Amino acid sequence: MTDRTKIFYPVEADLLLLTENLKQLVPARHPILYAAAEHLFGAEGKGVRPAIVLLVSRTTMPNQDITQRHRKLAEITEMIHTASLVHDDVVDSSEVRRGIPTVHSRFGNRIAVLAGDFLFAQSSWYLASLDNLEVVKLLSEVIMDLAEGEIRQGLNRFDTSLSIEAYLEKSYYKTASLIANSCKAAAVLSEVSPEIAENLYQYGRHLGLAFQVVDDILDFTGSTKTLGKPAGSDLCSGNLTAPVLYALEEKPYLEAMISQEFTQSEDLEKAVAVIKESNGIKRSQELAAYHASSAIDCLASLPPSDSRQALRDLADYVLIRIY
Amino acid sequence: MTDRTKIFYPVEADLLLLTENLKQLVPARHPILYAAAEHLFGAEGKGVRPAIVLLVSRTTMPNQDITQRHRKLAEITEMIHTASLVHDDVVDSSEVRRGIPTVHSRFGNRIAVLAGDFLFAQSSWYLASLDNLEVVKLLSEVIMDLAEGEIRQGLNRFDTSLSIEAYLEKSYYKTASLIANSCKAAAVLSEVSPEIAENLYQYGRHLGLAFQVVDDILDFTGSTKTLGKPAGSDLCSGNLTAPVLYALEEKPYLEAMISQEFTQSEDLEKAVAVIKESNGIKRSQELAAYHASSAIDCLASLPPSDSRQALRDLADYVLIRIY
Numbered sequence: 083m084t085d086r087t088k089i090f091y092p093v094e095a096d097l098l099l100l101t102e103n104l105k106q107l108v109p110a111r112h113p114i115l116y117a118a119a120e121h122l123f124g125a126e127g128k129g130v131r132p133a134i135v136l137l138v139s140r141t142t143m144p145n146q147d148i149t150q151r152h153r154k155l156a157e158i159t160e161m162i163h164t165a166s167l168v169h170d171d172v173v174d175s176s177e178v179r180r181g182i183p184t185v186h187s188r189f190g191n192r193i194a195v196l197a198g199d200f201l202f203a204q205s206s207w208y209l210a211s212l213d214n215l216e217v218v219k220l221l222s223e224v225i226m227d228l229a230e231g232e233i234r235q236g237l238n239r240f241d242t243s244l245s246i247e248a249y250l251e252k253s254y255y256k257t258a259s260l261i262a263n264s265c266k267a268a269a270v271l272s273e274v275s276p277e278i279a280e281n282l283y284q285y286g287r288h289l290g291l292a293f294q295v296v297d298d299i300l301d302f303t304g305s306t307k308t309l310g311k312p313a314g315s316d317l318c319s320g321n322l323t324a325p326v327l328y329a330l331e332e333k334p335y336l337e338a339m340i341s342q343e344f345t346q347s348e349d350l351e352k353a354v355a356v357i358k359e360s361n362g363i364k365r366s367q368e369l370a371a372y373h374a375s376s377a378i379d380c381l382a383s384l385p386p387s388d389s390r391q392a393l394r395d396l397a398d399y400v401l402i403r404i405y
Numbered sequence: 406m407t408d409r410t411k412i413f414y415p416v417e418a419d420l421l422l423l424t425e426n427l428k429q430l431v432p433a434r435h436p437i438l439y440a441a442a443e444h445l446f447g448a449e450g451k452g453v454r455p456a457i458v459l460l461v462s463r464t465t466m467p468n469q470d471i472t473q474r475h476r477k478l479a480e481i482t483e484m485i486h487t488a489s490l491v492h493d494d495v496v497d498s499s500e501v502r503r504g505i506p507t508v509h510s511r512f513g514n515r516i517a518v519l520a521g522d523f524l525f526a527q528s529s530w531y532l533a534s535l536d537n538l539e540v541v542k543l544l545s546e547v548i549m550d551l552a553e554g555e556i557r558q559g560l561n562r563f564d565t566s567l568s569i570e571a572y573l574e575k576s577y578y579k580t581a582s583l584i585a586n587s588c589k590a591a592a593v594l595s596e597v598s599p600e601i602a603e604n605l606y607q608y609g610r611h612l613g614l615a616f617q618v619v620d621d622i623l624d625f626t627g628s629t630k631t632l633g634k635p636a637g638s639d640l641c642s643g644n645l646t647a648p649v650l651y652a653l654e655e656k657p658y659l660e661a662m663i664s665q666e667f668t669q670s671e672d673l674e675k676a677v678a679v680i681k682e683s684n685g686i687k688r689s690q691e692l693a694a695y696h697a698s699s700a701i702d703c704l705a706s707l708p709p710s711d712s713r714q715a716l717r718d719l720a721d722y723v724l725i726r727i728y
Contacts, residue, residue, distance in 0.1 A: 112556055112560065115556060169518055169519075169522055172514065172515075172518050173514075173515045173518050173519055175515075191495065191496075191514060192495075192496045192498075192559070195492055195495050195496050195518060195521075196492075196496055196552065196555060196556055196559070198518075198522075199492055199521075199525070199551075199552045199555075200549075200552040200553075200556065202522075202525060202548070203545075203548040203549040203551070203552040204549060204552075206529050206545040206548050206549070207542075207545040207546060207548070207549045209545070210538065210541045210542040210545040211542070213538060215533065215536060215538055215541070218533045218538075218541055219530075219533040219534070222526075222529040222530040222532070222533040223530060225525075225526040225529050225530070226526040226527060226529070226530045228522075228526070229519065229522045229523040229526040229527075230523075232519060232522075233435055233438060233519055233523065236515070236519070237435065
């Protein structure tokens with residue numbers, strides 16, 4: 083099973099409904115925000131997070147249909163994710179994301195800050211309307227973690243002494259927390275046992291970390307066309323990821339190259355070449371594979387179903403992009 | 406009773422504790438955010454919103470001490486208020502607020518967006534930890550309303566057909582919603598009857614509207630020194646407030662002046678002079694007085710106490726600045 087659409091087959095109809103609902107979130111009376119929302123929710127490469135929530139929902143409700151609350155939770159995860167991307171693009175002054183101009187570059191800082199705030203606010207409000215305090219706490223934690231992750235990434239720019247542990251912690255805050263906590267929240271809405279809820283949290287945590295490590299590998303091995311940005315963009319902005327940190331252990335002279343902060347474009351090319359020649363990519367692949375397989379292990383206690391299979395396939399699929 | 410410190414006397418000790426707690430919110434390991442937080446929570450003119458929450462808490466807990474939850478709610482209102490100011494300053498590109506350089510002008514857009522997100526996130530998380538779903542809903546509504554208010558203000562720039570009703574609605578979203586909903590939330594934490602909770606909501610709504618109308622009058626009648634910005638700043642940015650809207654009814658030629666959007670600085674001075682000569686200021690004073698006295702009426706059903714008296718005095722005090 084290699085195709086994303088095939089993996090999401092058990093929740094295909096759910097995802098169509100979700101996309102329609104998300105597009106209707108921002109009322110037409112706010113013309114610019116409306117354009118921003120169309121732009122945001124219409125973009126490709128979206129929908130992984132709600133798909134995971136819907137799959138967990140279906141896996142934990144084996145003999146009945148999922149509820150409106152499960153569906154709303156899936157929408158909330160996409161809203162929170164989108165809000166954080168919009169503000170990240172302001173913070174990082176990014177012009178494009180996955181080849182598409184960012185809200186900030188297309189509509190300006192003003193609209194990007196407002197659109198992000200509006201989506202965060204709307205997600206908090208939706209969250210409260212789920213009438214489940216545990217779910218509110220899980221997702222509020224996520225919003226905190228996203229801010230914390232962005233701050234840590236900012237603080238650690240060009241810090242070559244960063245450990246792999248600190249990198250994984252930052253990756254948890256920035257990427258895995260949303261997936262882990264929303265998997266657990268879906269399980270809580272299905273009223274499963276605390277053990278199963280915890281297993282699903284761990285599934286999401288490992289999957290999210292695998293996602294992030296894979297993205298960080300692709301920043302070196304992907305082409306400008308598939309990435310929608312030049313290779314080495316993270317490194318260039320001082321965001322030191324797994325391939326760099328492993329390469330630094332092997333080739334300490336990389337430290338001096340990084341500490342120059344790539345004021346000359348050929349310096350970046352040289353550093354990227356050093357990293358690609360090192361074992362940094364291979365060790366990062368192993369790290370991603372470890373987290374993907376740990377994710378699959380967390381599903382063992384769940385009853386077999388198409389949805390559970392899809393959650394396993396997804397963990398395998400994450401790795402396909404880097405092999 | 407004319408002095409703000411005297412009015413807040415019943416919650417003086419509570420406010421000192423609150424200020425200390427707020428300063429400790431942002432851990433020292435985030436040096437720039439820490440500086441931003443010191444800057445934010447250290448600024449003068451702060452603390453009205455938490456003072457109101459604490460006074461409502463004490464008024465509704467006449468025979469016992471207020472709880473930790475009441476205190477946390479007061480902190481949350483200040484966090485939400487501060488977060489929204491920080492983002493408003495990015496959106497409006499403001500350089501100073503009450504004479505103090507904004508976070509955005511001092512630390513840049515990047516830190517201002519992050520600091521605002523961090524405070525919003527932390528307030529959502531604190532809110533969930535109050536373990537009261539009704540309170541979560543009330544304050545989530547506020548975060549939505551703040552975004553809605555800022556968006557409306559943006560959409561209605563230089564719109565001379567704006568009605569006073571639409572202006573008051575925008576003012577509710579931007580200013581009164583936080584005070585109204587946090588007054589009600591304090592009452593809910595005190596487990597009062599739904600009627601009393603509603604009265605306190607209305608108290609906050611009227612007080613918040615009075616606050617906003619007074620601020621909008623001062624934009625014309627205050628000096629640069631007391632305002633910390635030049636007179637007519639709102640008008641200059643296209644934010645048409647009560648004095649302008651009333652003046653437009655009386656002097657329709659003002660419409661043409663406003664529709665030029667003040668590209669020449671003498672145009673602004675002329676328009677400010679026309680507004681000050683009109684009955685716009687007087688009618689705005691009457692509007693503020695109406696809301697201040699309506700606020701006081703909402704307190705009738707509460708048992709007399711120092712705190713209730715302070716809530717009444719506060720509504721009177723709001724008006725003192727404009728007479």
